[in-house]
Amino acid sequence: MNRARKGAVVGTAVALVCSVAAGCGSAGGGSNTANAAQSGGAKPIDTAHAKGTIVWATPPITQTGLPETMVKAFEQSHPNIKVKLQLQDNNTDTNRASLTTAIGGGSNTPDVYLGDVVWPAQFAANQLAKPLTGLVPNSFWNRFADGLVQGATYHGKVYAAPFFVDTAFLFYRKDLLAKAGLSVPKTWEDVQKDAQILQKKGLVKYGFVWQGASYEGLLCDFDEYLADAGGQVLDKDGKPAIDSAAAKKALTFMRGLITSGVTPKSVVQFTEQESQNVFTEGNAAFIRNWSYAWPNSQDPKASKVVGKVGVTALPSFNGGTGYSTIGGWDLYVNPHTKNLPAALAFIDWMTGKQAQSILAKQFSEIPTNKQVQNDPSVKQKSPIFSIVPKVKYVSRPAQNPNYPAIAKAVYSNVNAALAGSVSTDKALANAAKQIQSALGGNGGL
Structure with a gap:
């Protein structure tokens, strides 16, 4: 969404009700492991020997200075890796179209990009995101709050690392x-x-x-x-x-x-x-x-x-x-990247305790790292953090590659009814017909 500087998991059914912070699961229990997604192991991410320059594409989300602050802290921790920022449009649809054009055309940059939590199925189905399953060890996924990994999973593989949650x-x-x-x-x-x-x-x-x-x-x-x-x-x-x-x-x-x-x-x-x-x-x-x-x-x-x-x-x-x-943003890897080790090192750090603490304490974003979520010093920073455990979540129809067309069918007809252009009955009937059309055709990217 246009999160105004800003932005799912349901099987193919939308609005699967969850109690989690960006996907399906329970804030108090459940498992973060998608069985198929976790079936393959990998060696620990080699952050010590990763080097070179990578490009991180991100819209100007959240408060001013977040991307720059994160990059500066990362480079201090990883002096052998430099990160170039590629600022995207703040409208999510425009941002998605830009990335689709570039990556779909074979560009090897950006190496890493920030994308909406509703993108995994769309980008995976169109070979626009590299599956992380098998590239990182199974233990990597344990850092995330319950349900978030499932939210980034499509057909048994994880295509993104949860960066921050929103609701x-x-x-x-x-x-x-x-x-x-x-x-x-x-x-x-x-x-x-x-x-x-x-x-x-x-x-x-x-x-x-x-x-x-x-x-x-x-x-x-x-x-x-x-x-x-x-x-x-x-x-x-x-x-x-x-x-x-x-x-x-x-x-x-x-x-x-x-x-x-x-x-x-x-x-x-x-x-x-x-x-x-x-x-x-x-x-x-x-x-x-x-x-x-x-x-x-x-x-x-x-x-x-x-x-x-x-x-x-x-x-x-x-x-x-x-x-x-459920809202929020994930970190995706360009399947054409020429510097995969540095890209993985970047994602590893961005979802680790230091980076996630910066997100929460300096920018009041809800962290995906469960250790940081439960840190008393973090909970004191914003009243939002104490309310999050009480929230009941609803997902969007994001696990269908035709989600963009499904979403448009909903919001365009709802908007027409709100404006008084059509009756509520007519708007809902029109939405149902357009969703059916999207499900039967190529309504995706």
């Missing part, structure tokens, strides 16, 4: 709730009701902002309501299941946020950046956004709501914790 939260103006005598909402209906109260009291211009533009981010928003309503985009057999009563409930609620005035009509053009700008300017009471919205809201140079923001897990229709879409 959505509800951020709210705690000062405004206090003025109105309101508690933190527990249901989606409470969010709408409380937002209207705050608006009527003249405390805020908008009640609730989110991502409603016709792009990947809208799929993530919709998928959360859909899972909470008991629905899914594809059924367990991989067939369209979006034209359902649950989907109608989800979409009707989203449209109602707009028609009630709680959410501005312009939300149909909002990505993460636009919604975040409205919130940090102090013009919205609630926002659904990714974890990086917390440090952004506390940046005195960019935010007017420093010290006034609270954060909680997304609510549900029935009370309790709702569902949150």
Whole structure:
């Protein structure tokens, strides 16, 4: 998704509900091992003798300076390896197209690239990522939090190393709730009701902002309501299941946020950046956004709501914790790289304790390394880290190589309904037909 400087695992069925931090599994148990993916061993990664120069392609994700900070620390630890940054577009679709063109054309650079967690099946099926299975020892995968390796697996092989996790939260103006005598909402209906109260009291211009533009981010928003309503985009057999009563409930609620005035009509053009700008300017009471919205809201140079923001897990229709879409970014290796040892050394370090601690402590990103996730000093850095274990996750239909076309069928039709161009019934019927077409044809890269 365009993570606004930013961005699955389900068999072929979408929205497989998980309790993990970027894939399928349980934050408190389960296994990180995909049996087929772990069947082959390899010698330990030879970081001592790796040398030369590699190119790392990365979009300008998260806070300013993350890629540069990581490269500097890596080069200090590996003086024989130099890393050249290749900054990609901040729009995920544009970034994906650029990498597809370059690697698909046989280019040996970039050697390593940062890609969305929904890419493994697409890139593996099109020979755009080198399988890491057999190149690293089985023990390498044990460092990751439960479920993450499965999320990077396609047809029994692991195609990427999880770099950082992301998911959505509800951020709210705690000062405004206090003025109105309101508690933190527990249901989606409470969010709408409380937002209207705050608006009527003249405390805020908008009640609730989110991502409603016709792009990947809208799929993530919709998928959360859909899972909470008991629905899914594809059924367990991989067939369209979006034209359902649950989907109608989800979409009707989203449209109602707009028609009630709680959410501005312009939300149909909002990505993460636009919604975040409205919130940090102090013009919205609630926002659904990714974890990086917390440090952004506390940046005195960019935010007017420093010290006034609270954060909680997304609510549900029935009370309790709702569902949150799995997001995040993985590290992939170009199958044409001319310096595989250095590329593997880079990935080894980037997913190790030092790099993952930098991600968490300096940039408030959710680490994939489970030792770092459980480090008390890391948990103290952001309220996000203490909420993560409570989150219920929902995946996107990413384990199908035709995912881009499936995703477009969802977000383009949902956007049309939100804009009032078509009815919710028509939008869902159209989405189902287009998904069926994508499943039957070449809707991938």
